[in-house]
Amino acid sequence: MFLKDYIKDVFGAVKSLLIGMRRTGYYFTHHKEIITQQYPDNRDTLVLPERFRGEVVMPHDEKNEHRCTGCTACELACPNGTIKVITKFDITPEGKKKKAIDKLVYHLELCTMCNLCIEACPSDAIKMAQNFEHSVFDRSQLTKVLNKPGSKIMDGVE
């Protein structure tokens, strides 16, 4: 029956369209479904998970001491050449030469946050920070020195 199929076609089509409209109409009237996060405004309440990888930092304790021995494991693990470890030789009180870091240079602009350096570090000297707002006006500001000036290696970290 041609006419019957034709009418059935039209009704089926209209029905499917109305079902779709009911769905959008539901969201139009139910404003609590809105998922927008107003980002710069919610900065105070924005909590990132502790594993979030934003940038590499080197934690220092209150005596301005870090745990980096300058072994360059992170430098070797990095696929992009993001980390450069510049070492120097300290003279210990006993008069022996001891290898220590002069600077741990970190190029944020090269970093892909792959976490391989943190995995490689034998003394847990570096970790990932949750900071993700990295925009700066000058590229040179992205090259960072991770150890603080005048910092020393912690006692007991070999």
Add this chain to the structure above:
Amino acid sequence: MWSLSDITNSIQNALNRAFNPTFATLTEMVIVGICVIGLFAVLGLILVIMERKVSAYMQVRLGPNRVGPKGMLQSLADTLKLLLKEGLTPDGADKFLFNLAPVIAMIAAMLLLAPIAFAKNFQIWDINIGVLFISAVSSISVISILMAGWASNNKYSLLGAMRSGAQIVSYELSAGLSVLSVVILVGSLKLSDIVQSQENGWWIFKGHIPMIISFVIFLVAVTAETNRAPFDLAEAESELTAGFHTEYSGMKFALFFLAEYVNVFIVCGVGATLFLGGWMPLHIGNWHGFNHVMDFIPSSIWFFGKTFFLIFVIMWFRWTFPRLRIDQLLNLEWKYLLPISMFNILLVTLMAIMGWHF
């Protein structure tokens, strides 16, 4: 009671007292022109922000909320931006036609405002062939789209314009036929007569199922005629980047944008006038108390309320449905809408002759 017609009458009386009749008419024309342009600007701003808010809520987001209270001044800021932008004319374009096209789009939209009754006794030009005027002038807009597409010297624009031509020409038919069903019942092409005939009930209620069918067909056809999704093949941003206005920027683009929204307003206004009683309040049979309460609401609010309801429905379509393909679009018109509306018009004629409507 305070009404828009009182204001217009007092202005006319004052002018006629002060000047000779010719000059008074000229002054009135200028005032009307300014009012129309002002209405355009305001409508554009309101409809753009309305569209953005409607789409935002349907898409579970907030929409513009930074400029002004709840973002209501966002479209004003956008207009300012568009005004300050450079209006590029591409190299190799037909410069005259390229710059003329947005103006024609605007003029066509402006002319359509003339016969619409915004409130009781408030109409720019109560022409006795109002419905015919509307369907005739509304098809001018296709010329501006074709002109823009051709003059841009861009293949996407050309494709968009050609689609639009095929689309508008075919959808004029079913839009015209569904309008005709009202004309058959009223027996007049004059918009004020049509509104007056709905004093005791709107045609969509008085005309049984045939009128509801022709109302639905009218809605679909005007959605297609104004190039709105799901019939936005002339723009089709995922296929033709922006269709006929790919090459337009700055204020020239804004004119197209504005013309689209004003066209939507006008077709919804016409739909409200023909099917939903225009400025007529909602009257139900013999409920005198209810009818009396309804009469207290100013007629302009009735008109704009109905129009904006229809605009909302058209926006609802846009933010729900996928776009049709060009051959499916023409199939829908020639295989479904046209036969149905032709059959429908027979039913309406039968109804009018036998007097079966209320």
Add this chain to the structure above:
Amino acid sequence: MIEELATTQEGDLVINVGPQHPSTHGVLHLVITMNGETIKKVEPHLGYIHRSIEKMCESLSFRQFIYVTSRMDYLSSHINNHGCALCVEKGLQIEVPARAQVIRVLMDELTRIASHVLWWGALAMDVGALTPFFHAFREREAINDIMEETCGARLTMNYMAPGGVMFDIHPNFQKRVHAFIELFKSKIDEYDELVTDNVIFKARMQGIGMLSYEDAISYGCSGPTARGSGVKCDIRKLYPYEIYNKLQFEEIIETGCDSYARYLVRMKEMRQSLSIIEQLIDNIPEGEFLAKTKAVLKLPKGEFYSKVETARGEFGVYIVSEGGTTPYRIKFRSPGFSNLSALDHMARGQKIGDLVAMMGSLDLVIPDIDR
């Protein structure tokens, strides 16, 4: 090669779609020869996002090169990493702990859902419905949050390490995945309401982009693209890796051969992935999450190949090792490249509007095609 042709000698219109075009989802460049609205020929031009990842990998160690593959098919980056890790483990003959295997599969399936959800929104946007895109991102966001909490990143997770996974799952992981399962079960029905059953959508997808069984095989299509043509090609079933052979799930086969069949395959795959997650989430065995490996990995001399089923199809990793710390040669078999090659065949004789829908149904990720 890419000269700007206005028309061909026969008078057909030549249009450049891309590299900047809203519906190519990236920098794909298609040169289309058309007669009116009808497509006569589609020529994809690649190379706009070529980063020579294969060559790059030759200078990276076996631990390091895994992260680069996240940048290929970024929507199923976890599964790409999985393929690489499997290949390295094959070479080193490392036994992956049971816990790590389950975590890997769980993450794979979550990634698959996230990728398919994004594809669903993008496809709906290609055919003109803009609202589903935002609804899709809402569910994808839930998966991304789970990933962020456990893996530390949202898109390019680099959670795989040779021998297991980089960290153990987060204590909240199981709770959050349960919440996600509940959320997604209701939302996927909304997807059907909004798009799948829509008459306009059906008209746009049914009967276009025909790719027959034979053509799907001869163009080397894989994944949902081939399964929409009735080809049995699910690597998880045919060459099960990790614990897939112990799981209850169906390989979705549709025989419609058109864009709608490919659409249905992906929609049903989402439900299958959800059921896999449901089977595993409460049965994560205790134990190590990372097998002990040497600090410096050296693959023995030889050739190693492993393949996984990404959201787009078969992803193969082929490593030639000379016994050193870096691979001598790496070749990736990316599903997108082969799937794209079928586009010309599918598009001939169709309308330009269909081309967009077809490209959407192929689920192209351009960095995966170009590498």
